[in-house]
Amino acid sequence: MDKLTPELQLSLEQFYYREARLLDERRYQDWLALCTEDISYSMPARSNPLVDNKAQGQQDMISVQRELEDLDSEGCPLRDENYIHLMLRVERAFKRNSWAENPPARTRRIIGNVELQSVNGDRYSVLSNFHLFYSRPGSQDFFYAGQRRDELLRSEASYKIARREVVMDMADINVPTLGLLL
Secondary structure (H helix, E strand, O other): OOOOOHHHHHHHHHHHHHHHHHHHOOOHHHHHOOEEEEEEEEEOEEOOOOOOHHHOOOHHHHOHHHHEEOOOOOOOOOEEEOHHHHHHHHHHOOOOOOHHHOOOOEEEEEEEEEEEEEEEOOEEEEEEEEEEEEEOOOOOOEEEEEEEEEEEEEOOOOEEEEEEEEEEOOOOOOOOOOOOOO
């Protein structure tokens, strides 16, 4: 892995802070420009497996990875999208009959624990955590939390999101939508 410098850490954090601001300001087209055209955007479902007693004393016994139901498992992800899906979601936000978000939700994203995992050429594997406050006039407020597992592609000026896996921290889905861009 390339040496993590304060400048590299700052540039990664600034990228994520800018991304959060664009989404909170509902600048979805600008956000989409942060994605590569071959992006993979997924959100695995989470199961609640019993502790694996055969792995007693090992970290696999209680591993988060055992809970994820994605394309690589026998489960079904909550979201499995590419650039076209994301583009359609962005375009839908600007349609006059977009009743699901009329009036639009008020959101505030807090991004933290940005951690560079590895570098392979111009590809950066990065973990980050998020909190999202979601409010719609006339309805209950909701709080989302989770982790994002990203692969960023370094471009001349900044980064582009090539892959994102969103791991939600909820045992039961009790929020109004999982259709948010996280």
